[in-house]
Amino acid sequence: MISAEQIRAIVFKEGIVACGFSDPTLKPAHIRHFKKWINAGYQADMQWIERNIDQRLDLRKRFPWVKSILAVADNYFNHIDVPMHNPRFSRYALGRDYHEIVKKKLLNILSALEEIEMGIVGKVYVDTGPVLERAFAAQAGLGWIGKNSSLIVNDIGSYCFLGMLILNVQAKKSIETEKLCGNCTKCIEACPTGAIIEPGLIDSRKCISYLTIEKKGDFTSKEEQLLNNWLFGCDVCQECCPWNQKWVKNTNDTRYIDRLLIIERSLNEWLEITEEEFKSLFTNSSVKRLRFDRFRRNLLALISK
Secondary structure (H helix, E strand, O other), rough: OOHHHHHHHHHHHHOEEEEEEEEEEEOHHHHHHHHHHOOOOOOOOHHHHHOOOHHHHEEHOOOOOOEEEEEEEEEOOOOOOOOOOOOOOOOOOOOOHHHHHHHHHHHHHHHHHHOOOOOOOOEEEEEOOOOOOOHHHHOOOOEEOOOOOEEEEEEOEOOEEEEEEEEOOOOOOOOOOOOHHHHHHHOHHHHHOOOOOOOOOOHHHHHHHHHHHHHHOOHHHHHOOOOOOOOEEEHHHHHOOOOHHHHHHOOOOOHHHHHHHHHOOHHHHHHHHOHHHHHHOOOOOOOHEEEHHHHHHHHHHHHHH
């Protein structure tokens, strides 16, 4: 039977920075936290999160054959100074769509595993489907979930994309990492909208990332005032994290930064682009899923600020 060490060697060959193994069922602490968040209504209008809750907490309910989960983290950070006076994009949007990049890496890993051992079955998830990636990644020992609810990967930081490979093979489970935030509350204090209600609990209705990316429809006048010059996403709670400041290093995958020149535009320059130009600029980008109407909504909100 293929060993965990063999799997790790294949993973790192793909350029992945961290990996670990988890049971397909979440531990009670993760389940309680998720249900507390849902019951408080902090998911806002993201109703899709409320569907298939049982499957999110125990992947065996959807995939009876699953025996272990390979969780991976892919670093996307780069020491790039984007002009602060221009409309801001989250760092994860500075390159190509991470869904496709991480998915391709995981599919390559699965193919390599299939060549070594016949009968291996796997299913890839990258920020899609009923999988609580951060909880499983924490359970797989990649790092810990910080007070800003981001996974802080050991020796890397939180500027990482997560991916899951659900497998029908048993692997030795990783040891969950101790939470190292201690008494630090910098992310809570830095959040410009007070969206971090308590450590690890985010009220999406106040979160700039949610407002600029996930929220559908028009902003209220109050919501318009919350964007703080962010056009797509927000990195404030990551920028102030001492562990990020200590650990971050440049990604080895240049695809994660190949849109930098595209986004270096003033607010007026962004207001001039057409829907066709928007689609062309953000082909194969995470920004394109926003669609032009919501992109314009965000721009107009920045004007009103």
